[in-house]
Each structure stands twice: as C-alpha cells, then as structure tokens.
Amino acid sequence: MTMSADNSNKERVYIFDTTLRDGEQSPGATMTLEEKLQVAEALDEMGVDIIEAGFPIASVGDFEAVCAVAKQVKHATVAGLARAIPADIDRAGEAVRHAQRGRIHTFVSTSPIHLAHQMRKTEDEVIEIIARTVSQARNLIDDVEWSAMDATRTPIEFLMRCVETAIKAGASTINLPDTVGYAVPEEHYAMFKTIIDKVPGADKAIFSVHCHDDLGMAVANSLAGVAGGARQVECTINGLGERAGNAALEEIVMALRTRGDAMPYYTNVETTQLSRASRIVSAAANFPVQFNKAIVGKNAFAHESGIHQDGMLKNAETYEIMTPESVGIKATTLVMGKHSGRAAFKDKLKELGYELGDNAFQEAFVRFKDLADRKKHIYDADIVALVDDEVGSAGDRIRLVNMEVVSKTGGVHRCSMTLSIDGQENTVTYDGMGSVDAIFNAIKQGVGQNPHLVLYAIDGVTGGTDAQANAHVRLELNGRIASGNAAEPDTLVASARAYLNAYNRLLLERGASAQGALAG
Ligand SMILES: CC(=O)SCCNC(=O)CCNC(=O)[C@H](O)C(C)(C)COP(=O)(O)OP(=O)(O)OC[C@H]1O[C@@H](n2cnc3c(N)ncnc32)[C@H](O)[C@@H]1OP(=O)(O)O
Ligand SMILES: CC(C)C(=O)C(=O)O
Numbered sequence: 001m002t003m004s005a006d007n008s009n010k011e012r013v014y015i016f017d018t019t020l021r022d023g024e025q026s027p028g029a030t031m032t033l034e035e036k037l038q039v040a041e042a043l044d045e046m047g048v049d050i051i052e053a054g055f056p057i058a059s060v061g062d063f064e065a066v067c068a069v070a071k072q073v074k075h076a077t078v079a080g081l082a083r084a085i086p087a088d089i090d091r092a093g094e095a096v097r098h099a100q101r102g103r104i105h106t107f108v109s110t111s112p113i114h115l116a117h118q119m120r121k122t123e124d125e126v127i128e129i130i131a132r133t134v135s136q137a138r139n140l141i142d143d144v145e146w147s148a149m150d151a152t153r154t155p156i157e158f159l160m161r162c163v164e165t166a167i168k169a170g171a172s173t174i175n176l177p178d179t180v181g182y183a184v185p186e187e188h189y190a191m192f193k194t195i196i197d198k199v200p201g202a203d204k205a206i207f208s209v210h211c212h213d214d215l216g217m218a219v220a221n222s223l224a225g226v227a228g229g230a231r232q233v234e235c236t237i238n239g240l241g242e243r244a245g246n247a248a249l250e251e252i253v254m255a256l257r258t259r260g261d262a263m264p265y266y267t268n269v270e271t272t273q274l275s276r277a278s279r280i281v282s283a284a285a286n287f288p289v290q291f292n293k294a295i296v297g298k299n300a301f302a303h304e305s306g307i308h309q310d311g312m313l314k315n316a317e318t319y320e321i322m323t324p325e326s327v328g329i330k331a332t333t334l335v336m337g338k339h340s341g342r343a344a345f346k347d348k349l350k351e352l353g354y355e356l357g358d359n360a361f362q363e364a365f366v367r368f369k370d371l372a373d374r375k376k377h378i379y380d381a382d383i384v385a386l387v388d389d390e391v392g393s394a395g396d397r398i399r400l401v402n403m404e405v406v407s408k409t410g411g412v413h414r415c416s417m418t419l420s421i422d423g424q425e426n427t428v429t430y431d432g433m434g435s436v437d438a439i440f441n442a443i444k445q446g447v448g449q450n451p452h453l454v455l456y457a458i459d460g461v462t463g464g465t466d467a468q469a470n471a472h473v474r475l476e477l478n479g480r481i482a483s484g485n486a487a488e489p490d491t492l493v494a495s496a497r498a499y500l501n502a503y504n505r506l507l508l509e510r511g512a513s514a515q516g517a518l519a520g
Helices: 033-046 060-072 086-096 112-119 123-140 156-169 185-198 218-227 249-258 271-285 306-314 342-351 358-374 380-392 435-447 491-510 514-519
Strands: 014-017 050-054 077-083 102-109 144-149 173-178 206-211 232-235 398-407 413-421 424-431 452-460 469-477 480-488
Touching: 014 206, 014 249, 033 050, 033 060, 033 271, 050 060, 050 086, 060 077, 060 086, 077 086, 086 102, 086 123, 102 112, 102 123, 102 173, 112 123, 123 144, 123 156, 144 156, 144 206, 156 173, 156 185, 173 185, 173 218, 173 232, 185 206, 185 218, 206 218, 218 232, 218 249, 232 249, 249 271, 306 342, 342 358, 342 380, 358 380, 380 480, 398 435, 398 491, 413 435, 424 435, 435 491, 452 491, 469 491, 480 491
Parallel strands: 014 050, 014 232, 050 077, 077 102, 102 144, 144 173, 173 206, 206 232
Antiparallel strands: 398 413, 413 424, 452 469, 469 480
16 A cells, blocks of 8 residues: 555645634634634644634634633644734734744735735735734734735735745744635646745745635645645645635645655644544534545445445455545445445345355345345345345245235225246235235235234334335234245335245245145
C-alpha cells in the first residue's frame, strides 16, 4: 500500500481549523456554546494546530464562545477573526487573551471588485489600513495573522504590496484566501510561489492557504498552495463552510498522509480521530454528511459490487488506498445488494453462521439476487430470513409455482394458483372472504385437504414498506400439528408459501406419500 506515516524528510504543514468560524457560516449550521466546546475539544484532542473559534465582534454569543473555547483548549492556538476595524481587533484581542496561545486573525479585501464595491477604498487606502490594523493587533498580541480577502482575484503586483506591508507591520502568518472558490490549482500554485519568492521578508512569515469549494476544487487548490510554499492550511471538518464550503480537513490530512510519496508533507493530526470528529461536527451543526463524502462518508469504505467485493476478500489493497482503521472506522463494509457476487454472498453467510451445500447455496444465491433486484436495502436479517426459508422448505414436495389474487372492496376476493405436487402441476381457483382466505382456500382445494388453521401471523423482517414479510402458519390435521414459515417481499406470497410449508411438514410427520396424504 502507498499509505505512509513515515515523516522523516517531510515538511510540517500546520492545520488551521475554521469549523467554528467559516464552518458556522454555512446556512443553518449555527452551533450552541456547548456544541462549540464539544467540537473544540475534539479538534484539540485530534492535534489540530490552530482553532479559529469565531468572530468576536459578530455578537455577544460569538464573543463568549471564543472566550470559552480559549479557556478550554489545552494544546492548540485559538484564533479570533477581526475586520480591519479597530473595534473588531480590540474585541478579538479581548477574547483570545484567555487562551494559552492566542491569535488575532485580521483581514481586508484586496481585489478590485471588493475595493470598488465592498470597501469603497483605493489601493493606497487599503495599504494604509493594513499597516495600521496589523500594528494595532501586534500591540495586543504576538501572534497575528493577516488575510487578503479575495486574494485570488487580486492583481499580483498589488497583492505583493499588501503582503509586504502586513509582514512589515508584524503579521507572522499571511493567508491568501480563494474567498470565492475561483482559483484553479496551477494558478494557485503560481500565486504562492511568486509571492513567497519575490516579496521582501516573505521568509519571516508562514503562508497560509484558505480555499472555498464553489467549483469543487478547494482541496486540490489547497494542496497546490502547499506545493507553492504554503505551510498552513485552513480547512473545516466535513468541508463545512460558506456557500459550497471550505476545503475538508479530513481530505487534506489523508491526502498528505496517503500520498506522502507525491507530496512530502505531514500534519500533526491523529487521523484515527477523523471519523469521530466528523460525527461530532455533523451532529453539532445539524448538517448531514453526504454518503459518498471522501474519508468520512457512510460509503467511503463500503463496497457493493461483486468484482470489488471479491477483490476485497482476497486483499483489501485491491480496492482501498487507506484502511478504514486509519480514519477511525472499525471496518470495511461489504454491502449486500444487486451488484454482489457469490464470493461476497458466501462470506456473508459464513459471517451469519451458515454453511450451505453447493445446491442449497446456489438456490439461496438465486433468491438473494432476485430479492436484491426488488428491494433497495438488503439487511443481514433479510439474508437470515431468506436462508432459513430456503433451508426450511428444501424438502417441500408441494410448491407454489405462481399465483394471482384479485381483491375488490365490497366485491370478490379470488385466488388462482398453480401448485407443483411431486413435480406435477395443478391449477385451481377459489374465492374467500378476503385475499388471504381466498389463498388458503385455493391451497386446500389444490391439495384436497382441509386442515384447521391454528395460527396465522405476519411480521416484517426489517422496517420499511419494502421489507420482506415473514409469514407464520400453524395447521392441525387429524390430531397432528405442524408449523411453517416463509419470507417474501410480498405478504400474500409469503402467506401462501408459509401455509404450504406447514402442510408439507404435516406430510412429513405423517410419513406418507404425497398422493396418499392428498387422498387423506
Ligand atoms: C470571507 C469571509 O468569510 S469574511 C467573514 C464573514 N463572516 C461574517 O460576516 C459573520 C459575522 N458578521 C456579522 O455579524 C456582521 O456582518 C458584522 C457584525 C461583522 C458587521 O455588521 P454590520 O456592522 O451591521 O455591517 P454589515 O454586515 O451590514 O456590512 C459589513 C460592513 O463591514 C465592512 N467590511 C467588510 N469586510 C471588512 C474588512 N475586512 N475590514 C473592514 N471593513 C469590512 C463592509 O464594507 C461593510 O461596511 P459598511 O457598512 O460601511 O458598508
Ligand atoms: C476571512 C477570510 C480568511 C475568509 O474566510 C475568506 O476569505 O474566505
């Protein structure tokens, strides 16, 4: 496997998690103070380097949350966001001073479109604002990060002036965000490389990449930024964030870990906690994780198709480039469905404690495929019911070939049914008080006997309207009692087959020939 956790000869990349700030900007993802503290604890335990806890000027609640996170966090640096406005910076400083390691993260727009319409400032005015506000922040705290909002739509010459000004004013981290998710990896790489190579004093700062996913390239752009010289990545758990979200932390971390051969960088994140962190954030933000989400999605380590399942059973590396355990998921799942093959079905039967002979296995497999064609989710209970049914009816001499039921409210209830009796087919039609009564009457007519129905019960094998029905029938004939079961997606077919199964057992108990029994 290509996965590597050997960090010798690799450079450290710092993980700046902004789930509690940019992540919370996802519409509908607001978190309570308790939820934020829970998320912060998970991030801190996982080894994230910087936790951006909020935007203290935004509200009293946000200020209090940043203060509380700052007090709670033991290892990570805690950052608070501030516009290039003195009151914002003071408020952020006031909140993060509670942290063992606090950071003020201040930002201002730099692109022409933002300068003209959002800020209504000239380039020279923005340069003056950067110098003034970064200095103000530095007077409050040593650790100051400065961001160029909409950096990727900013002419490079002006961006270089801004970065140089921020570094001179004391910013030790320079973040160049792709605020609107506009960048492509090649140009993102070039932007970082040019600025880091050319801006005087760039070697004194750590450069940071902060990408949004509007074009689905947030992770690719972040990694391109790292290749271009960035050593801090701003990201969120589950890719939560404004609009289409931010770069997903779990993807960045696992990409660097799994493809360390192509990208010689490492992070301090304990990857086995990624899945837990994802669940905590999803619950706190009330934001479901899409099933096919890389690393932490429900399907990220699930295989449904027969060829893949066969490969997985032979060697997991055939279809998995990282182990589920490495991200904190207990095990790979082989999902049983219509694309599964014999290898996976056999493995599932073994796991469920069944050992079938070749013929029984073949018949059970055919029934499984038939069920999977009709039913969306095949649960273990479905397979248990199916195999028990198959095993339980293996010796049946009277079998249902097909049946049709017509049932009208206030009208006729009629069942036409073809039975195979010791290989000979017999078709009968009979009416009843309802569909089930018509079915049982048709069977009685077909076999020429009238056993007493002692019990008839139906239950669902699993939940949902497409669940298989488990039908139970108990019959009594001439003082002998026998029970039968059947599992089928259709309740009426299950009922008919359960009745026949019970009747077949009456025949067995009687030790008579079918014909003799039928004759009574
Ligand atoms: C790219 C990002 O993710 S940036 C962070 C975005 N996050 C948030 O906005 C969440 C928190 N925000 C809020 O609670 C509010 O917007 C507040 C408290 C910050 C400001 O509220 P208000 O004072 O009512 O201003 P409002 O939100 O309407 O407009 C934003 C103002 O900030 C200005 N502004 C925006 N960014 C900056 C900046 N980096 N530096 C200075 N001023 C800025 C805008 O030009 C506008 O000013 P104007 O009112 O003079 O035109
Ligand atoms: C405030 C900055 C860092 C930001 O969130 C962005 O530009 O997307």
